[in-house]
Amino acid sequence: MIRRAFELVPADRQHLIPFHLVATLIYGVAQAAAFVLLIPLLESLFDGDTGAAGVWLAVMAGVVVVAAVAGYFQSLLGLKLGVGMLRGVSHRLGDHLAALPLGWFSGRTTASITRTVVADVREIVEFFAHLLAVMVTGVVVPIGIGIGVLFIDWRLGVIMLVSLPVMAAVDKLAGRSYRSADDRLHASAAEVDAGVLEFTTAQPVLRAFGAVGERNRALESALARHRRASGGLIAASVPGLAAFAIVVQIVFVALVYAVAVWATDGDFAAATAVGLIVVASRFIDPVSALAQVSTSTRRASAAVDRVHDLLAAPELRDPAQSAVPVDNSLSFDGVSFGYQPGVRVACDVSFTVPAGTTTAIVGPSGSGKTTLLRLAARFYPADGGAVRIGGVDVADMSLEDLMAQVSPVFQDVYLFNQTIEENIRIGRPDASDEDVRRAARVAAVDEIVERLPQGWETMVGERGANLSGGERQRVSIARALLKDAPIVLLDEATSALDPHNEAVVVHGLRELTQGKTVVVVAHKLSTVAHADQIVVVDDGTVVDRGTHAELASREGRYADFVAQRDRARGWRLAVRPTSSRRGP
Structure with a gap:
């Protein structure tokens, strides 16, 4: 001992x-x-x-x-x-x-x-x-x-x-x-x-x-x-x-x-x-x-x-020499992965996201969409195949160099018990105040700040408890935008926003990600339809791929996805009349 x-x-x-x-x-x-x-x-x-x-x-x-x-x-x-x-x-x-x-x-x-x-x-x-x-x-x-x-x-x-x-x-x-x-x-x-x-x-x-x-x-x-x-x-x-x-x-x-x-x-x-x-x-x-x-x-x-x-738990080891990608493209080459041995979440996934384009990944819940983004950020090592950035396997890049290439915004938002400005500045600690404000404007965080009594100095509470779900998500988006990495990974980034704020954030994302490689996981057609490429996954495999017009015009999983969204758009609560009993 x-x-x-x-x-x-x-x-x-x-x-x-x-x-x-x-x-x-x-x-x-x-x-x-x-x-x-x-x-x-x-x-x-x-x-x-x-x-x-x-x-x-x-x-x-x-x-x-x-x-x-x-x-x-x-x-x-x-x-x-x-x-x-x-x-x-x-x-x-x-x-x-x-x-x-x-x-x-x-x-x-x-x-x-x-x-x-x-x-x-x-x-x-x-x-x-x-x-x-x-x-x-x-x-x-x-x-x-x-x-x-x-x-x-x-x-x-x-x-x-x-x-x-x-x-x-x-x-x-x-x-x-x-x-x-x-x-x-x-x-x-x-x-x-x-x-x-x-x-x-x-x-x-x-x-x-x-x-x-x-x-x-x-x-x-x-x-x-x-x-x-x-x-x-x-x-x-x-x-x-x-x-x-x-x-x-x-x-x-x-x-x-x-x-x-x-x-x-x-x-x-x-x-x-x-x-x-x-x-x-x-x-x-x-x-x-x-x-x-x-x-x-x-x-x-x-x-x-x-x-x-x-x-003694094995670390994600950095290579002796970090490889340098030739561009900002992202590709999955026969990638397989499972969180548990023998249970595959991704199986032989292959597709390429050309540099400077936007690719949307759609599919039913549990189909492996978020997992693909996590593999791209090397949060988990792939069991088989390779995820490459600019032709370089992410496993051949140091974690520091890889993170400099990627800005992730995932569905589960975590904010620290600091001010709104400090939570945004985590994306790039040496950023100027103007850069922070610009990222906040794009993500519509400035609207939140104006309503708060202490403005930018407002503490967000433990895990962001003092903000609503949509507000937390906007702060998280601003943080990733401030980082200004060439590859942006968005996982249901607008899922907690109302239609107005969603439109503001989507417009800002489109403006700020010009020339960047963007991979977005979303269920909303307003987010998916403008992508340069849509990849449809189901049960951990790629089942279809193309533009919105191409996929919507032919029978398949994506056409079903569009039809379901159209039907869901007009949902309403049905009010049943109640019978009243009259006295004698």
Whole structure:
């Protein structure tokens, strides 16, 4: 566990590790020596030899000073390692998470990742700052005392040294069931965190359907599982701790009994016996301290393993040399992909989007339209075939170079709890105020700003909660437009807009994307009809392709799509007359 924990220490703090270990070892050895030196000091005092007693006292004082200095430095270095871990591991985890494929996140909750990044890192910091010294001294001091006692009475020294592996074996057996119980507690705590977050952010929906308080069964179930997991951890910890404490006390009683018997038999003087009893108690104290922090140590060990597991997740690796595309065309060449093994969402998809043109992708829900955009942005690696930009496989481009080529606007809009201007500026942090305002005007965000009391400085709230769905989508569009990448990916970009705002945004998009390569996923004919090319997908495959006029004039999926939209355009609510009962 200690070795794996040291592997997490950032490079700029690695040089502190040997100094910390040496200081801790010196601290432990000096403590053991100070305890053992008590025996000859007592013997000299009991014999009335004040000169020898003075010498032993001076030696003991020197050893105590060494222990104090070493203890100071080991505490100082432990804190430096802990602070370095808090900064280094957090940054390392953040960089690693940013390089993971999105598929990795789909199998985990935000709360479970947060607990690893925050709670587990905190456990590791605590390990370096406090627990490591207790663990080392809990081993070094008893061994040092046992070796020292060998020179006074070999029998008692042997008993001490033999008892150490016995106590260690009992402690190891006691901790066998702890790890699985701690994993269950970690998972249940993450589930509770996710439930509480969902409970607070989804209050309108929960209240609308009366799923608050005890009726919120999901949160209640999560809390119940957490209570059971907490009880399971206690059940797994207490018996082992009790067994270890009993064994420690048995060892201490055995040592005191042996000293008493051998002193009674005259094997050594009364002063030696008193000193050995005191030393026996000091022999047990570090072991007892180690037992008291054993739960924290096991918790830290589990945290180290979880952090290592997260860091071991394979990243989307950048190539050694990023290839340069020859133009802004986008092509799918026999692309296949599935979110789960054996389940294909895209199968042998092939089509080309020439540079500077607009291609619309249409098809029924679940047909793989959004997946194709995600593959184009390399949010997921293709299982087969290749997605190319300007003739270059996106896998042969660095993530930074690829993102410089692409501006995505997806259906699920995420806004940060910052001002409207800051959310737009994320698209290009070095953009001028005029560039931000221009992108906002094109996406009709300026109309939103005019209605808000604080204008551009209005905080949008967590996940953009202070804005409507259509307003959030317009801010997201402005963000992508500000980025001004040569390839624009739009996924239902106008789905949450009313007809007026849709017309404004569509007009602005058409104006701003002149000369750019645009791929748009949409269900609205007003968005699709003006595309240079329409690709019809169904069940993960391309079933038709052409312009709006070409596809609408022949039988096929697109013609059905147009007919369905025409029928849906005139929908209305039918009001049934209600009969009234007249009184007699």
